[in-house]
Amino acid sequence: MDQKELRDWEAKCIQEEPPACRAGCPLSVDARAFALAMAKGDMDAARTILEKSMPLAAITARLCEAPCEQFCIRKDLGGAINLGLLERLCIRETQPKGKILRLPARPKKVAVLGSGPSSLAVAFDLAKKGYPVSVYHLEPAPGAWLRALPDAVLPAEILDEELRRLTALHVTFTAVPALDAALIAAHPADAVYVGQDDTIAPDLLAGLGSPDTLTFALDRPGWFTGGMGLTDHPYRFITAMSHGREAAVSMDRFLQGASLTSSRVALRHGSTALFTQTRDIAPLARVTPADAAGYTRPVALEEAGRCIDCQCLECVRHCVYLKENGGYPKSYARRVFNNSAIVQGARQANKFINSCSLCGQCETLCPNDFSMADMCLDARQQMVREKRMPPSAHWFALEEMRAAGSDQAALARHASGMVASAALFFPGCQLSGIRPAQTLRLYDRLLELDPQTGIWLDCCAAPAHWSGRAEEFAELAKKLETTWTDMGGPKVVTACSTCLKMFREHLPQLGAVSVWTVLAEEPVPAAAAHPALALSDPCTSRHDERTRKDVRTLLENMGQALAALPMSGELTECCGFGGLMDNANPALARKVAAARVAQSDADFLTYCAMCRDQLAKTGKPVLHILDLLFPEIAHPASEPPASISLRRVNRRMLKTAVLERYGQDGMPRQPWEDVRLQISESVAAVLEERRILEDDLRQVIFSCKENGRCFVHGDDGRRIASAELGEVTFWVEYREERDVFTVLKAWSHRMRIAGGRI
Amino acid sequence: MSLVFLPEDMNWSCEPCGVPLEPGKVELAYLGQVFHVELPVCPKCGAAFVYEELAQGRIFEVEQLLEDK
Numbered sequence: 153m154d155q156k157e158l159r160d161w162e163a164k165c166i167q168e169e170p171p172a173c174r175a176g177c178p179l180s181v182d183a184r185a186f187a188l189a190m191a192k193g194d195m196d197a198a199r200t201i202l203e204k205s206m207p208l209a210a211i212t213a214r215l216c217e218a219p220c221e222q223f224c225i226r227k228d229l230g231g232a233i234n235l236g237l238l239e240r241l242c243i244r245e246t247q248p249k250g251k252i253l254r255l256p257a258r259p260k261k262v263a264v265l266g267s268g269p270s271s272l273a274v275a276f277d278l279a280k281k282g283y284p285v286s287v288y289h290l291e292p293a294p295g296a297w298l299r300a301l302p303d304a305v306l307p308a309e310i311l312d313e314e315l316r317r318l319t320a321l322h323v324t325f326t327a328v329p330a331l332d333a334a335l336i337a338a339h340p341a342d343a344v345y346v347g348q349d350d351t352i353a354p355d356l357l358a359g360l361g362s363p364d365t366l367t368f369a370l371d372r373p374g375w376f377t378g379g380m381g382l383t384d385h386p387y388r389f390i391t392a393m394s395h396g397r398e399a400a401v402s403m404d405r406f407l408q409g410a411s412l413t414s415s416r417v418a419l420r421h422g423s424t425a426l427f428t429q430t431r432d433i434a435p436l437a438r439v440t441p442a443d444a445a446g447y448t449r450p451v452a453l454e455e456a457g458r459c460i461d462c463q464c465l466e467c468v469r470h471c472v473y474l475k476e477n478g479g480y481p482k483s484y485a486r487r488v489f490n491n492s493a494i495v496q497g498a499r500q501a502n503k504f505i506n507s508c509s510l511c512g513q514c515e516t517l518c519p520n521d522f523s524m525a526d527m528c529l530d531a532r533q534q535m536v537r538e539k540r541m542p543p544s545a546h547w548f549a550l551e552e553m554r555a556a557g558s559d560q561a562a563l564a565r566h567a568s569g570m571v572a573s574a575a576l577f578f579p580g581c582q583l584s585g586i587r588p589a590q591t592l593r594l595y596d597r598l599l600e601l602d603p604q605t606g607i608w609l610d611c612c613a614a615p616a617h618w619s620g621r622a623e624e625f626a627e628l629a630k631k632l633e634t635t636w637t638d639m640g641g642p643k644v645v646t647a648c649s650t651c652l653k654m655f656r657e658h659l660p661q662l663g664a665v666s667v668w669t670v671l672a673e674e675p676v677p678a679a680a681a682h683p684a685l686a687l688s689d690p691c692t693s694r695h696d697e698r699t700r701k702d703v704r705t706l707l708e709n710m711g712q713a714l715a716a717l718p719m720s721g722e723l724t725e726c727c728g729f730g731g732l733m734d735n736a737n738p739a740l741a742r743k744v745a746a747a748r749v750a751q752s753d754a755d756f757l758t759y760c761a762m763c764r765d766q767l768a769k770t771g772k773p774v775l776h777i778l779d780l781l782f783p784e785i786a787h788p789a790s791e792p793p794a795s796i797s798l799r800r801v802n803r804r805m806l807k808t809a810v811l812e813r814y815g816q817d818g819m820p821r822q823p824w825e826d827v828r829l830q831i832s833e834s835v836a837a838v839l840e841e842r843r844i845l846e847d848d849l850r851q852v853i854f855s856c857k858e859n860g861r862c863f864v865h866g867d868d869g870r871r872i873a874s875a876e877l878g879e880v881t882f883w884v885e886y887r888e889e890r891d892v893f894t895v896l897k898a899w900s901h902r903m904r905i906a907g908g909r910i
Numbered sequence: 911m912s913l914v915f916l917p918e919d920m921n922w923s924c925e926p927c928g929v930p931l932e933p934g935k936v937e938l939a940y941l942g943q944v945f946h947v948e949l950p951v952c953p954k955c956g957a958a959f960v961y962e963e964l965a966q967g968r969i970f971e972v973e974q975l976l977e978d979k
Contacts, residue, residue, distance in 0.1 A: 542977035906937035
């Protein structure tokens with residue numbers, strides 16, 4: 153990812169866009185944060201938020217007409233949050249946050265003619281920046297129409313106190329009999345603001361002209377004006393403050409010799425790209441104050457509590473992975489960028505990048521189609537290209553893939569007695585490993601429908617793709633294409649959604665279809681015998697509406713009722729295996745599966761073998777659709793998942809079983825396959841967690857028996873043997889009794905032992 | 911930092927050498943980095959013993975650190 157790509161990714165995520173209330177505030181007050189602080193009863197924090205954006209907050213918060221309320225997302229759900237009254241209560245109940253900081257003094261001088269709200273805003277903003285500001289006001293005191301307000305609205309002592317704060321910021325007030333043109337000649341300044349929300353003499357007004365609507369600059373360089381035409385304005389006060397704020401920005405730029413318009417963000421007038429889902433938000437009526445004095449504290453808390461805390465987070469709410477990492481896609485894009493940009497030290501986001509299931513739910517949910525899958529897959533491919541992909545992250549899945557595609561397990565044959573295939577059944581390596589007998593039964597059913605159906609046992613190479621190994625994936629795809637061509641190029645029928653997706657995206661010439669589509673067109677012999685089941689679509693079927701529909705047709709034909717599962721169809725969720733999440737971050741994969749099965753009390757049903765076993769790891773009863781189609785060889789819903797060792801053995805056995813149908817011998821047994829192991833349940837669980845195969849242990853023990861090298865315990869004769877098998881060194885502690893090896897412990901490491909000496 | 915790693919139970923002998931393991935110097939390597947540590951070693955043939963706690967603990971941590979470098 154380079155800087156431009158980072159910016160492109162960041163621009164897609166709208167979570168940092170302002171909420172509508174803030175976008176609708178001419179002073180950009182963070183009204184959402186204010187309301188949330190008020191709802192918590194933390195009025196001091198709420199005041200700090202107001203003071204951060206408001207000039208002279210004690211006046212502004214009392215007079216603000218809250219134009220934000222017209223944009224509040226709550227508006228149609230019980231009424232907008234009464235931010236105006238909340239501001240008043242907050243400012244009444246709290247004290248100012250102490251001295252206002254002023255930047256170091258600057259030499260250029262500012263003159264402000266008038267002392268209405270816009271003029272006071274100019275004085276406040278520029279004084280804070282270090283400019284000496286002279287405010288000229290009509291006799292007797294500054295404040296213009298603010299002076300005429302009743303005490304209940306703006307007490308005179310509050311106005312005076314705020315003016316004293318301006319004085320402390322080096323603002324000087326000079327009373328004059330008229331705000332006229334003569335003042336300028338008498339008091340030259342580097343920049344002048346004329347506040348038309350005060351009584352300006354006609355001679356001065358006549359010569360001003362109209363200001364620029366964005367910058368409030370007049371034609372005469374260094375002259376600015378605002379506050380005009382507001383007397384009958386519904387947001388008279390806050391608009392005047394906004395004019396002053398915008399003019400002050402321009403004056404500061406002018407005094408520094410900068411462009412008045414460059415990189416300037418225009419007022420949003422409520423416009424924001426932030427999306428807020430309101431579907432599940434119940435209407436809640438606005439809380440009305442008991443009397444004209446406004447809210448009391450408890451009532452204000454209740455009203456503030458109606459704030460729905462507008463956020464997008466559409467993707468984060470539904471994805472355990474996105475939630476677990478504490479951010480949102482925009483912040484994650486920065487994390488991914490920083491991970492590749494780092495020169496020295498540890499790369500903090502490798503695991504993060506490798507943990508995404510690439511399931512694509514975020515992209516479907518996102519109003520802007522932000523795809524974490526695309527971002528993480530790009531990052532993985534870059535890591536592989538730059539030879540910095542952690543070797544252990546995807547090691548086991550790649551080993552599985554290579555084993556499934558090896559001579560030991562792979563095969564492609566026309567149907568027995570046939571010389572060509574009209575269709576080629578590709579069950580997928582996980583179904584073959586997890587449900588070998590059902591795989592053969594399914595093949596037999598396809599043969600009944602079309603005797604010219606061949607069989608193709610292999611892996612679709614998804615793990616190479618998911619792990620970012622583009623070169624290896626391209627080679628494997630080429631190999632698959634060659635096999636398919638050698639078989640005469642028949643239609644490929646697959647029982648795995650992942651294989652189907654991989655073929656359609658990378659080998660479209662295979663014309664792959666789902667086996668469930670083929671079966672849905674035919675009569676179904678089985679009748680369903682289960683209560684309503686929650687059907688969990690595999691994440692790789694998200695954009696395959698046809699297959700999802702055909703699965704439902706098939707179930708309907710069997711009379712199988714379905715229980716509601718909220719995140720289904722194109723919004724479906726991953727089981728924790730997709731994108732090799734389970735390899736890079738097994739703990740997260742467990743959480744993902746747990747969150748998925750918690751979405752329904754009903755037993756689960758799926759049509760992906762890996763989904764079945766991943767979800768079943770939680771203890772939830774989960775059926776595979778083949779359990780319904782072929783009840784005579786159904787596995788119980790409560791059956792624990794097949795172990796990694798069993799899956800490996802099953803694939804070999806399946807190939808042997810297929811070969812036997814052709815009257816051929818199975819694959820020759822490796823000599824180590826005859827090592828007889830005894831493994832307790834607890835040790836088996838450790839092997840599973842550490843991804844150590846029984847085959848690995850057989851090879852280690854076999855090589856120990858061959859070369860006679862091991863360690864023996866002095867007390868009880870326990871033995872420890874080790875062997876380097878590929879990238880990993882495996883160790884096993886065992887007892888041997890009458891040619892049976894009882895495994896006591898097993899462990900492994902990737903570090904190489906280069907030899908030892910005393 | 912101590913780079914001596916010995917299991918609690920050192921009552922292991924090398925087969926076929928037939929001699930008890932003793933603390934000895936071993937070179938471990940991963941991703942181009944080499945570490946010199948002290949492990950149980952056969953004084954006769956030099957075979958080194960990476961015991962379970964060491965493999966699952968410190969060695970695993972270092973492997974992960976190196977992979978993220």
